[in-house]
Amino acid sequence: AQSVTQLDSQVPVFEEAPVELRCNYSSSVSVYLFWYVQYPNQGLQLLLKYLSGSTLVESINGFEAEFNKSQTSFHLRKPSVHISDTAEYFCAVSDRDLAGGYNKLIFGAGTRLAVHP
Amino acid sequence: EAQVTQNPRYLITVTGKKLTVTCSQNMNHEYMSWYRQDPGLGLRQIYYSMNVEVTDKGDVPEGYKVSRKEKRNFPLILESPSPNQTSLYFCASSRIAVGALNTEAFFGQGTRLTVV
Numbered sequence: 001a002q003s004v005t006q007l008d009s010q011v012p013v014f015e016e017a018p019v020e021l022r023c024n025y026s027s028s029v030s031v032y033l034f035w036y037v038q039y040p041n042q043g044l045q046l047l048l049k050y051l052s053g054s055t056l057v058e059s060i061n062g063f064e065a066e067f068n069k070s071q072t073s074f075h076l077r078k079p080s081v082h083i084s085d086t087a088e089y090f091c092a093v094s095d096r097d098l099a100g101g102y103n104k105l106i107f108g109a110g111t112r113l114a115v116h117p
Numbered sequence: 118e119a120q121v122t123q124n125p126r127y128l129i130t131v132t133g134k135k136l137t138v139t140c141s142q143n144m145n146h147e148y149m150s151w152y153r154q155d156p157g158l159g160l161r162q163i164y165y166s167m168n169v170e171v172t173d174k175g176d177v178p179e180g181y182k183v184s185r186k187e188k189r190n191f192p193l194i195l196e197s198p199s200p201n202q203t204s205l206y207f208c209a210s211s212r213i214a215v216g217a218l219n220t221e222a223f224f225g226q227g228t229r230l231t232v233v
Contacts, residue, residue, distance in 0.1 A: 036222075
């Protein structure tokens with residue numbers, strides 16, 4: 001079974017500074033990778049995903065993530081953060097059930113990004 | 118507006134008193150699932166459903182039941198809640214299997230359950 005490790009539980013950063021949230025997963029077989037964001041008192045929202053093709057994927061609000069198969073990583077980056085980016089970020093990887101279907105997402109423990117003025 | 122609606126948002130109950138958390142989606146999604154979120158553990162899948170009348174255990178199903186009698190509804194039932202089920206619960210739906218190609222999961226706003 002897959003596992004996901006988010007190396008930092010909390011990342012404090014000043015506004016307009018760059019940030020990287022790290023994510024490693026356990027298997028090098030073909031996977032689908034996701035980043036979800038959870039704003040305070042809300043459910044999770046999809047931020048971006050890697051399915052195939054270009055290893056660099058981007059979101060509409062300036063985040064990007066790079067799939068690195070050799071390092072089994074999918075780190076999330078943003079060159080300049082805003083106060084409104086304060087949230088918890090979850091990395092997730094698809095996993096197969098016993099029947100072979102992609103019926104679950106395995107989530108990391110989450111990284112709390114706190115952007116300070 | 119496309120959404121997943123959970124009720125209640127907050128619930129405090131006592132050990133052993135049966136409770137149901139409702140989940141409803143208006144996107145005609147076939148796949149629905151329940152997760153619990155605990156500090157330091159992220160989200161863990163409790164149960165999922167591929168379609169009406171089809172449900173399967175996730176990673177942490179003990180102490181929970183679900184049903185899928187209609188496509189839009191997927192209630193989570195705790196027959197005899199215990200304090201270790203105190204958690205934040207999320208319902209999610211997607212067009213097809215949640216980890217499959219080109220699928221986005223839509224999450225409800227969460228239900229914070231406290232069992233005393």
